[in-house]
Amino acid sequence: MSDPILVVGGGLGGAATALSLGRKGFDVKLLEEAPEFGVIGYGIQLGPNVFSMLDKLGVTDAVMASAIRPKNVKMLDSVDGGVIACVPTGDAFLKRFKRPYVVIHRVDLHQTLLEGCRALGNVEMIANASVKAFEDEGERVRVELADGRQLHGAALIGADGIRSTIRQQMRDEGPPRTIGYVAHRTIVPMSDVNFDVDRDDVVLWSGPGFHIVHYPLRNYSLFNVVTVFRTLNMDPTDTESPHPDLAHVYRDSHPTMRKLWAMMDLSRRGWVSSDRDPIRPWSKGRVTLLGDAAHPTLQTLAQGACMALEDSVCLGELLDGTSGGEIASAFQQYERARYLRTARVQFESRYHWDNWYHVGGIEREVARATWSVKGEQEMYDCLAWLYDGFKLPQKREAA
16 A cells, blocks of 8 residues: 555554554554653553563563563552452463563653664654544545644554544544542652552552552662542642542551552642443544544553553554555454453453442452452462453454
């Protein structure tokens, strides 16, 4: 095909898609609305299911060079610090799932993907390219940028996040579904963590209407903390006291949780927790969606980025060898291959958010009694549907 494939959104999903397609020989234009390519720098967790995708993208070694393999992923009780559930992620985990569980700085992962794109002569990265609208003209797609420029491509992939411009034009749905929670993220030098807290594992403290996640980054030199809580003040303007209800939220929690909360930088606006309902279709003609633009999920399973990376490699496999007239068919098969798995991530994330992460009272006691007695293999069995990975389609089907 003579026209390039246009990928809207220069985040993790868009960069991975440009790399996937570029490695298959396609000309790609990666469009980013910001003045430069980059992401906000906090931690991210990657399950074993993503590593076969990183292999396909040729970046596994680079990712592992910047990643940490925790020994456990634990959920602790906000009241007494007791273990609600534990997934050992050491040798037994590696034996069961064949690939590791890691944490990595989001910037390091993103830069690895961008460096892969820059190494390819057929991927053009265009910043200051805010997409205003698109039109599928049948033989190709036309994109109009906010500054008046127009670009043409053989296909358009919307990887522009939960508030996707491409999805909004396709479906006219309105804003995402908010759930009354907000998240604040902080990274501090590990040397500043001067109290007794687990510095080696991925730890989630669970409480009624709130949780805190923390884990190390960059060879244990940094400590990544995320605090999430229910609030009526979703858009605070007073940066000195952005959430007056926050002290009350953590008032009765474990002393370690209160010390973690005290470390938080609350001067920046938080991230409103939100998702959308699963949909089908998310492809039409020469246009499709990817990652959070297609199936935004709550962060419960730590799989948003992993699903986007699976999407990107799946698209690369299904577009490989296509002519311009076969793009719509390939997009339809991509959607058929992906929608059930991603919808399950969305639904299970909602279920565990409401029925496990944030319960209190007797419900909290039941959850702890249920999960704390599960052994290593039982926990692995619960996660097998996700961590055993996604089998890539091998060839395209007729539309």
